[in-house]
Amino acid sequence: MSLIIDQTAIKRIEELRAAQGKNALMLRITVEGGGCAGFQYKMNLTEERTDKDEIFAETVITDDISLPFLSGATVKFREELTGSEFVIDNPNAQSGCGCGTSFSV
Numbered sequence: 001m002s003l004i005i006d007q008t009a010i011k012r013i014e015e016l017r018a019a020q021g022k023n024a025l026m027l028r029i030t031v032e033g034g035g036c037a038g039f040q041y042k043m044n045l046t047e048e049r050t051d052k053d054e055i056f057a058e059t060v061i062t063d064d065i066s067l068p069f070l071s072g073a074t075v076k077f078r079e080e081l082t083g084s085e086f087v088i089d090n091p092n093a094q095s096g097c098g099c100g101t102s103f104s105v
Helices: 007-020
Strands: 026-033 039-046 053-056 060-063 074-080 083-089 102-104
Touching: 007 026, 007 074
Parallel strands: 026 060
Antiparallel strands: 026 039, 039 102, 053 060, 074 083
16 A cells, blocks of 8 residues: 655655754554544654554655555645645545545545
8 A cells, every 4th residue: 555745745744844844744644534524644743663564765654554545645735825734635535625625434
């Protein structure tokens, strides 16, 4: 199983590492039950790792339970006039909600 990390996400995480002075900082993505469409993404910055984690492009980390829901997805960083955010383009999602953090499979 794989997770594709776009150069925009890699660049942003590297910027955050430099700004915070934390070379091991990574974006953790987990998938949990809930949200208006069935599953939801949770994202946070962390330096913590466990033996059940998978690391992609040395910048994004996920656990072995979330990975099947994310397999083949692309993580990007998007900057617009209204704000900036990490986004996930997930081919496994059958439908989603307007907020972009909830999906069904």
